[in-house]
Amino acid sequence: MTDRITVEELAELMKKSAGVTVAPDRLREPKTGFDTLGVDSLGLLGIVGELENRYGTPMPPDAERSKTPREFLDLVNSALMTGA
Amino acid sequence: MSEPLQRRAVVTGIGVVAPNGASTETFWKSTKEGISVLDRVTREGCEHLPLRVAGQVRDFDPSAAIEERYLVQTDRFTHFAMAAADLALDDAGLGRTETDAAPFSVGVVTAAGSGGGEFGQRELQQLWGKGSRYVGPYQSIAWFYAASTGQISIRRGFKGPCSVVAADEAGGLDALAHAARAVRRGTDVIVAGATEAPIAPYSVVCQLGYEELSTVDDPARAYRPFTSAACGFVPAEGGAMMVVEAAEPARARGARVRAVLAGHAATFTGASRWAESREGLAQAVRGALEEADCAPEEIDVVFADALGVPEADRAEALAIVDALGPHGARVPVTAPKTGIGRGYCAAPLMDAAAAVLAMEHGLIPPTPNVFDVCHDLDLVTGRARTAEVRTALVLSRGLMGSNSALVLRHGVADVS
Secondary structure (H helix, E strand, O other): OOOOOOHHHHHHHHHHHHOOOOOHHHHHOOOOOHHHHOOOHHHHHHHHHHHHHHHOOOOOHHHHHOOOHHHHHHHHHHHHHHHO | OOOOHHHOEEEEEEEEEEOOEOOHHHHHHHHHHOOOOOEEOOOOOOOOOOOOEEEOOOOOOHHHHOOHHHHHHOOHHHHHHHHHHHHHHHHOOOOHHHHHHOHHHEEEEEEOOOOOHHHHHHHHHHHHHOOHHHOOOOHHHHOOOOHHHHHHHHHHOOOOOEEEEOOOOOHHHHHHHHHHHHHHOOOOEEEEEEEEOOOOHHHHHHHOOOOOEOOOOOOOOOOOOOEOOOOOEOEEOEEEEEEEEEHHHHHHOOOOOOEEEEEEEEEEOOOOOHHHHHHHHHHHHHHHHHHHOOOHHHOOEEEOOOOOOHHHHHHHHHHHHHHHOOHHHHOEEEOHHHHOOEOOOHHHHHHHHHHHHHHHHOEEOOOOOOOOEOOOOEEOOOOOEEOOOOEEEEEEEOOOOEEEEEEEEEHHHHHO
16 A cells, blocks of 8 residues: 555545545546535545545544545645655 | 315325335236235345345345445435335426426425434444444434435435424324425425335344234245234335325426325324224324315225234224224225235335325225135235225324324316
8 A cells, every 4th residue: 555545546435435436537636526526524524534544544634624635635645744 | 174275285206116016117016916025035144034024125226226326325225215206206297307496395204114224234333343433424324214305305406394204104104194284384395205124134133022023934924914814014125205296386287196195194002002003093094084074985995004913903903993984894905015015114105105006097906915804894805806996095003003094085086
């Protein structure tokens, strides 16, 4: 497992945790929001929980309030880098 | 009824996902033929349990009926509810275009007895097996018996009044009555009904404590109400949703009025106090007749609760005569649920759907697996019976003591 969460991994988590299938490349678009993709707050919470279990470290509290996948990835990856 | 006729509650759409058919058409075909689909329980994790026979919905593919996100986020009982709601809305001619034009005019009412047991079990196994961090957030809503109301309204974009009736099995009829009240108060459309998914390991174990549950292993003998061989009831999954509308707006948009929700009443007589249910059920019937302004002789068919417990069957047979008088011993009575099982809150919904179809087809479906009736009832057995059916009475009782009665009138008769 890499120490950075990729768009591919996030796409896989969105499918597993929230049942939303999306092409990974769409997650790089800065204006594509979780709401547009159909991931609600519980779905995002599930993704955060899954990442915390996988990486064995807490995610920043603001992670589950992210509006877009891009914002979310920036936030959690910078936290993982700091923690590393 | 005291309400103005234009706000009278009518049924314009029916959607059934039942053990004997995953569409309204297949449900009716199997029901009128008296086909029994009761069979050995084959659901994974249930095979070793003492419940041997149930009514499983076998030809329903949730992934073909609803979107992936709802498969992940909701339980099987909500999958049934969404699929049945789609069928009912299609039947009523209400697509996204129509409902999006007036989202506050469409609400949802459901009833459920046990909620999402299968989903809940999976998450609780995560909790005990791996720890709280492995419980998914959708557990917070998917197990809840209110989930189907919320998810149907979210999925279809409805913003009208939404509610959930928690009233035991008879709550299925109460949900229709609640929908009728909402319509009379001013909401044009209510999607109302009940679905259940109790054939899963945890849910089955919960039911094993019911002394009324049949654990007989022969599908032809496991559920035979009103006979001397009555040995309890067989559970079922699935259910039905209906589109309930105010009569005048429904007609104005050209909808087909399939039935009128003419009258309803509910009573409570205590858990498993079946002798007392006689008085409670009779009182519910009287209340429903009064609200429908219906004489006992106008009832053309009774869809019985048919619990399959001798004391309860006796109480129901007596209640029908108590409430309908001499007509109670003559009126055709049927219990098609002996061919599919008893779907808790969903049972009276499937009966109400069958009652509307019986009125439309002039055909009273039979009571599968039941032959020698030991009560003073004209129970329709063997084959369907041709009859002019303008008014139907649907009865339901819950294991926890609720009793409910609903009077339905044929839609065409109402139009004239």
